[in-house]
Amino acid sequence: MIEKKQQIFNKLGLHARAAAKLSHLANMFSADIYLIFNEDKVNAKSLLGILTLAASVGNEIILQAAGADEKEAIQAIGDLFDRKFDEEI
Amino acid sequence: MIKSVIITHGSLGRELVQVAEKILEQKLDIEVIAFDWQGDGSAMIRQLEAFIARQAGHKVVIFTDMFGGSPSNVSTRFIGPNVEVISGINLPGLLKFFCCDEPNGAFRQMVKKVEQEAKNGINIISEYLGEKK
Numbered sequence: 136m137i138e139k140k141q142q143i144f145n146k147l148g149l150h151a152r153a154a155a156k157l158s159h160l161a162n163m164f165s166a167d168i169y170l171i172f173n174e175d176k177v178n179a180k181s182l183l184g185i186l187t188l189a190a191s192v193g194n195e196i197i198l199q200a201a202g203a204d205e206k207e208a209i210q211a212i213g214d215l216f217d218r219k220f221d222e223e224i
Numbered sequence: 225m226i227k228s229v230i231i232t233h234g235s236l237g238r239e240l241v242q243v244a245e246k247i248l249e250q251k252l253d254i255e256v257i258a259f260d261w262q263g264d265g266s267a268m269i270r271q272l273e274a275f276i277a278r279q280a281g282h283k284v285v286i287f288t289d290m291f292g293g294s295p296s297n298v299s300t301r302f303i304g305p306n307v308e309v310i311s312g313i314n315l316p317g318l319l320k321f322f323c324c325d326e327p328n329g330a331f332r333q334m335v336k337k338v339e340q341e342a343k344n345g346i347n348i349i350s351e352y353l354g355e356k357k
Contacts, residue, residue, distance in 0.1 A: 151319075152246070152249070155247050158323065175356065183319060183320060183341055183345075195271055203238045
């Protein structure tokens with residue numbers, strides 16, 4: 136199991152479209168993937184679970200993955216956050 | 225395979241589907257039927273009958289906007305082993321249905337999950353945040 140601290144850079148935070156992209160990406164990996172924020176832990180493969188975090192720009196969350204492709208999953212998801220979910224130029 | 229139709233007063237269903245398509249960035253495979261305020265509902269019934277007839281061999285979920293409303297009432301006659309109606313559908317419920325969140329389980333189980341997610345989507349936010357804190 137590996138973890139990574141990840142800051143949210145996009146202005147709108149983990150809103151609906153970002154959550155959809157994130158869950159879609161997470162579903163491409165076999166590893167169990169979670170987001171942890173303010174003592175809440177949600178399945179990164181669940182769009183609606185991600186929305187319940189109500190995480191905003193500037194917040195720091197923890198990405199957690201466990202499974203055969205955990206490293207690749209954390210890398211890809213971290214990249215998506217770093218790219219601001221491809222929402223901003 | 226599970227097929228779906230949304231049947232609502234006016235264009236509510238079409239708008240819900242369009243918003244869900246924007247969020248999920250994909251075209252959704254769902255039939256949209258609008259209850260024409262001016263009519264007597266016969267067009268809506270014909271459309272729904274035709275849709276159900278085309279779904280032989282498939283399970284069908286009918287989403288309606290409000291329990292007790294005309295779209296919901298005309299839908300209940302189709303309830304059976306292969307057809308279920310979920311009334312009061314909202315965006316969280318619709319997203320749950322179309323999300324690849326969870327593997328497709330049994331029909332009944334899937335319908336319950338969508339119902340639960342739609343209900344979970346209604347919150348007095350101050351209370352919800354209070355509970356979280």
